[in-house]
Amino acid sequence: IAVAYTMAVTHPRAGNIGGGGFMMIYHKQSNQFYAVDFREKAPQQAYKDMFLDSEGNVDNQKARFSIYSAGVPGTVAGLESIYNTFGSLPRQRLFQDAIAYAKNGFLIDQDQHKVLEDKKELLRKDKQFRKLFYKKSNNDIIPRKKVVQKNLAKTLTVIQSSGVDGFYKGKVADQFVDFFQQENGLITHQDLTNYQPVWRTPIYGTYKGYDIISMPPPSSGGIALVQLLNILEQKKIDQLKHNSTDYIQSVVEAMKFVYADRAKYLGDQDVVDVPVAKLTDKTYAAEIANKISTQNIIDVSTINPELLDTSESLETTHFSIIDSEGNMVSCTYTLNFAFGNGMIAGKTGVILNNEMDDFVAKPGSPNGFGLLGNEKNEIAANKRMLSSMTPTLVMKNGQPVLITGSPGGSTIITSVAQVLLNVLAFDMRIGQASSAARFHHQWYPDVITIEEQHDGNIVEELKERGYNVKHKSLGITQSIEIDSGNLYGKSDPRNLSSSTKAY
Ligand code: GLY
Numbered sequence: 461i462a463v464a465y466t467m468a469v470t471h472p473r474a475g476n477i478g479g480g481g482f483m484m485i486y487h488k489q490s491n492q493f494y495a496v497d498f499r500e501k502a503p504q505q506a507y508k509d510m511f512l513d514s515e516g517n518v519d520n521q522k523a524r525f526s527i528y529s530a531g532v533p534g535t536v537a538g539l540e541s542i543y544n545t546f547g548s549l550p551r552q553r554l555f556q557d558a559i560a561y562a563k564n565g566f567l568i569d570q571d572q573h574k575v576l577e578d579k580k581e582l583l584r585k586d587k588q589f590r591k592l593f594y595k596k597s598n599n600d601i602i603p604r605k606k607v608v609q610k611n612l613a614k615t616l617t618v619i620q621s622s623g624v625d626g627f628y629k630g631k632v633a634d635q636f637v638d639f640f641q642q643e644n645g646l647i648t649h650q651d652l653t654n655y656q657p658v659w660r661t662p663i664y665g666t667y668k669g670y671d672i673i674s675m676p677p678p679s680s681g682g683i684a685l686v687q688l689l690n691i692l693e694q695k696k697i698d699q700l701k702h703n704s705t706d707y708i709q710s711v712v713e714a715m716k717f718v719y720a721d722r723a724k725y726l727g728d729q730d731v732v733d734v735p736v737a738k739l740t741d742k743t744y745a746a747e748i749a750n751k752i753s754t755q756n757i758i759d760v761s762t763i764n765p766e767l768l769d770t771s772e773s774l775e776t777t778h779f780s781i782i783d784s785e786g787n788m789v790s791c792t793y794t795l796n797f798a799f800g801n802g803m804i805a806g807k808t809g810v811i812l813n814n815e816m817d818d819f820v821a822k823p824g825s826p827n828g829f830g831l832l833g834n835e836k837n838e839i840a841a842n843k844r845m846l847s848s849m850t851p852t853l854v855m856k857n858g859q860p861v862l863i864t865g866s867p868g869g870s871t872i873i874t875s876v877a878q879v880l881l882n883v884l885a886f887d888m889r890i891g892q893a894s895s896a897a898r899f900h901h902q903w904y905p906d907v908i909t910i911e912e913q914h915d916g917n918i919v920e921e922l923k924e925r926g927y928n929v930k931h932k933s934l935g936i937t938q939s940i941e942i943d944s945g946n947l948y949g950k951s952d953p954r955n956l957s958s959s960t961k962a963y
Contacts, residue, residue: 461547464791469562469612471572474856476801477616478795479500479851481849482498483495484852488788495675496657498534498537499678499815501655503647506840507840508840509822512821525814531813534657536628569578573603575775580594592607611807618632629730633649636805640805646923655773657740665685665689665690667880667884672854679846681876684873686740688874691752694749695710697881709922713752713757714904717752719902728934731843776872777867792867792872796813798817799811819837823835831848831904832903852864866893866936868935874901875935883941890940894950898910898935910931
């Protein structure tokens with residue numbers, strides 16, 4: 461919780477109190493797993509066609525970079541609920557670093573400087589972003605070296621002393637709602653006071669004797685991860701050479717089915733039916749596995765590979781923790797794109813998310829990650845938008861094996877899956893497993909996104925087999941492997957290089 465509050469200050473493009481996320485928890489003493497959902501919700505006044513223009517087309521600007529793109533934030537409610545259940549640090553200590561960095565400033569590193577440069581045209585439009593994160597230089601503005609967020613420090617101080625009510629009620633809530641009124645936005649006091657995090661039953665799966673514990677809807681992450689691993693277990697993927705052309709083809713074909721099912725079946729399970737048992741069932745996976753072969757490519761047809769070509773920086777962040785008692789946390793939280801919708805909510809100093817774009821604005825129109833969906837994930841009042849975040853725990857015979865998760869939008873699921881495959885099927889240590897080259901396919905658009913560090917001939921061979929292929933860095937996993945009482949931590953080496961590519 462202290463890490464999450466601190467990253468809301470020092471990693472402001474994704475760490476947040478104005479967004480939402482998910483935390484998987486293993487509580488050692490009770491030997492229980494918990495999946496805490498603090499995903500944003502659509503405001504009460506949101507409605508299905510709110511992002512369509514007069515001709516019925518999706519207005520992406522409105523869906524991604526307007527006051528309407530912000531969902532009701534869930535992070536503070538989630539963190540405070542977890543603190544009230546399991547917290548042990550005194551509140552003064554819990555907020556000490558976050559408040560100090562907000563009040564006294566934190567230093568912008570090379571990676572943050574690059575993202576601030578990339579996002580300059582958007583962020584300069586917001587008076588507060590311009591003032592806090594940039595300074596004048598000749599006729600232009602450049603990122604500051606040190607960022608001080610005094611309003612955010614005040615907001616965190618109120619949360620420190622008043623807990624969840626410090627954000628959703630009282631002065632901070634007044635300031636927050638004032639901003640929405642001033643901008644003609646939809647979020648009201650009632651939206652804030654009604655927000656509740658949900659403690660959900662995790663998604664449980666198995667792969668080669670390992671127990672996989674991950675996030676249920678409104679994230680697609682857990683279901684998609686377990687479905688993919690089930691198919692690949694059937695295909696005996698571990699008998700193929702890791703990252704060979706046959707291996708990539710087999711995994712890619714499985715990914716297509718998983719993302720097609722994501723689009724067809726998944727949404728907020730509090731509002732729509734989600735066939736969790738079917739999608740995570742090994743027999744269903746066997747049916748899919750039987751359709752997959754290295755002899756043919758399943759045609760997803762009529763798909764425009766260019767749709768995933770976005771220059772936007774798509775951000776989220778993850779942390780994995782195990783403490784001295786053996787309790788574990790895997791937490792992914794986000795503002796959606798880097799710096800969310802590019803607005804700071806008035807005097808609160810809180811950066812707003814643009815998570816409403818994770819809904820399906822119109823069937824057939826992809827969101828910012830190129831993802832499709834149907835009415836299961838259409839916009840409705842108080843509904844949670846579908847996510848791909850995949851905070852995950854792995855156990856074997858009741859003992860912890862792995863904690864992992866990643867940012868990366870739609871590529872989170874496949875990045876996490878490949879870390880798991882590398883450790884569980886190919887016996888890599890987490891360092892090698894995290895560094896190994898990755899690939900991704902999400903059914904639509906029909907393209908394999910592949911990292912440049914794959915062996916020389918792979919791309920040519922995949923093209924010869926008939927695939928569209930493009931290069932991009934995939935995921936930034938943050939993992940801990942636990943083996944015979946030893947802990948091996950790995951922060952993805954893509955951390956700097958990938959974010960300098962603004963992804
Ligand atoms: N905003 C990205 C996700 O939740 O999947």
